[in-house]
Amino acid sequence: MALDAAREIVVQDGIQALSGRKVTGRIGYTIGTLYQLFEDMDELVERLNAGTLAALHAFCSENLETRNVADQLKTLGLRFTQFVQAHPNEWDAVMTYRYKEDHVTSDFYAFEIQRLFGLMEQTTDHFYPDQQSKDEQAADMALLWSSLTGIWGVASSERQVGGTLEQMIERLVKLYIDARS
């Protein structure tokens, strides 16, 4: 219930509008109860964001393997764009929420990130045929993921430098394919 309410608030008004009292108020409880459920707000948001990443993975991975290999990465980029545009505030929460200084990433969150990396690796395997180039691939995937998130940051700051989110992601994918083909 708490997580559902939290997601509702984020979807409607963004992560900035999320507060513990709003969450509990929405489900007919008071603030104290929330801290029986979660250690702190960080944990609540981390669970919320893990759910968003799971939804992104589900959306990106459906029927992906049926496509021809060459276009899989482009499809992945396009689907990422579509998901983020369909869930702007939830994605904003994933990208911009700042955890406390001493926060350590939970396993369930790391799992979702890992799963997304796996999806990217799966679509780029043909660029890295031999086994010893797997480190190269991992580094490239990290680069692609970094760029993806960076592009979102710039594209969502409205100043419209560099074109739309879709255009920029398309450009990134093409740049990568040009360099690795």
Place this chain on the structure above:
Amino acid sequence: MALDAAREIVVQDGIQALSGRKVTGRIGYTIGTLYQLFEDMDELVERLNAGTLAALHAFCSENLETRNVADQLKTLGLRFTQFVQAHPNEWDAVMTYRYKEDHVTSDFYAFEIQRLFGLMEQTTDHFYPDQQSKDEQAADMALLWSSLTGIWGVASSERQVGGTLEQMIERLVKLYIDARS
């Protein structure tokens, strides 16, 4: 005085530790005075961050043109790394501070961003010889800048996926050069 004090706080304890009362307390004033100087905290932080961007530009641009053209972009990437590592909290403030919903970017801030873009264009001009490819270049610069910021985000989340900041930026620059050569 206020901006200096604010920078001190950010340098020492990070943007999360910045508050209006801390700033004014440090210079022997009280909170009310701060709102005579700045409309709100957004304006204070924006001026602070503009100063950081100006310092980055100064550091990146010195003696850059004396180097051979082919290595200028690599140098730029390396200097970015050095600056960010030397000023982690100030750069974190630039990257992670979230302005209010209705905040519009000030001219002095846009100027600093534009100046950095100019520096990048200057080092990549040889990839875009004819005039009609200038739009391509602008889009590529936005992509590079986006990726740079994204890399910082991933590299600074300590989980050390994808290597160090320096390694990832080097990889980005190489990828770009590979694709555009």
Place this chain on the structure above:
DNA sequence: CAATTTATTAATCACTGCTCAATTTATCTA
């Protein structure tokens, strides 16, 4: 000197995350 303008204060408001003793509700046992 007196009037006016400017600078500064500190109380106040509505929030936030978080804690914890007290209370209520639910479950289990004799």
Place this chain on the structure above:
DNA sequence: TAGATAAATTGAGCAGTGATTAATAAATTG
């Protein structure tokens, strides 16, 4: 069923936050 134990829930309270504003203090005028 009655009583004891356990679990769930409350809400006041703390220490902060950004922002406002009437009152006060200081500086600058004519």
